[in-house]
Every structure is written in C-alpha cells, then in structure tokens.
Amino acid sequence: YMGMVRQWQELLHGGRYSHSYTEALPDFVKLAEAYHAVGIRCERPGDVDGAIREMINVNKPVIFDCVVDPNENCFPMIPSGRAHNEMLLGDATVSVEDAITEEGKVMV
Numbered sequence: 001y002m003g004m005v006r007q008w009q010e011l012l013h014g015g016r017y018s019h020s021y022t023e024a025l026p027d028f029v030k031l032a033e034a035y036h037a038v039g040i041r042c043e044r045p046g047d048v049d050g051a052i053r054e055m056i057n058v059n060k061p062v063i064f065d066c067v068v069d070p071n072e073n074c075f076p077m078i079p080s081g082r083a084h085n086e087m088l089l090g091d092a093t094v095s096v097e098d099a100i101t102e103e104g105k106v107m108v
Contacts, residue, residue: 003068003074007074011100028041028063028065036060037063038061039065040065041064051064073090
C-alpha cells in the first residue's frame with residue numbers, strides 16, 4: 001500500500017482502496033545498480049540507523065528501499081479540518097479514527 005493514501009482511504013472512505021496498492025514493485029536495489037547508484041534495502045526497524053549511516057558514507061546516489069508493514073499509519077498527521085497545532089504524532093493518546101470530525105470528512 002501507499003501509506004498516507006491508504007490511511008486516508010481507510011479513515012474517510014471506509015477502507016475502499018483505490019490506486020493505493022501495487023502487487024508488484026521493482027527490486028529497487030537492482031534498479032539503483034542499473035543506474036550505477038547504490039541500492040540499500042532495510043527490512044527491520046532496528047536496522048534503520050545503520051542503513052542511514054551507510055547512505056551517508058556512500059559517495060554516490062542512493063536509492064533506499066525501506067520496507068514497512070503495509071498497514072502502518074503515517075505520522076505526523078494533520079486530520080482534515082484541524083490546525084497544524086492539532087497534528088497527531090502517533091503516540092496513541094488520540095485514536096486516528098476519532099481524530100477526524102464529520103465536518104472534517106466533508107472537507108476532503
């Protein structure tokens with residue numbers, strides 16, 4: 001899924017997903033190599049810091065393929081109809097589903 005697109009479709013359209021899922025994606029590491037760049041794939045959260053250090057130390061263009069859970073929500077998020085100072089940070093103090101008012105749903 002495309003994280004933020006899927007998230008909005010889930011919250012505002014009852015999970016009716018349109019153009020937010022792709023069954024087949026290229027091997028981004030091979031794609032990078034085809035263009036004489038460096039491809040780095042990271043599949044575990046604990047490896048992100050090391051992958052970032054690796055990117056910083058490479059003196060070539062880098063394509064970074066960061067694999068995440070397809071149902072992971074994207075934060076920070078500003079719910080529709082809300083101000084920037086009301087953004088959700090993903091700390092679960094406010095549920096994402098309850099953050100968007102009916103008025104906010106109409107605005108999207």
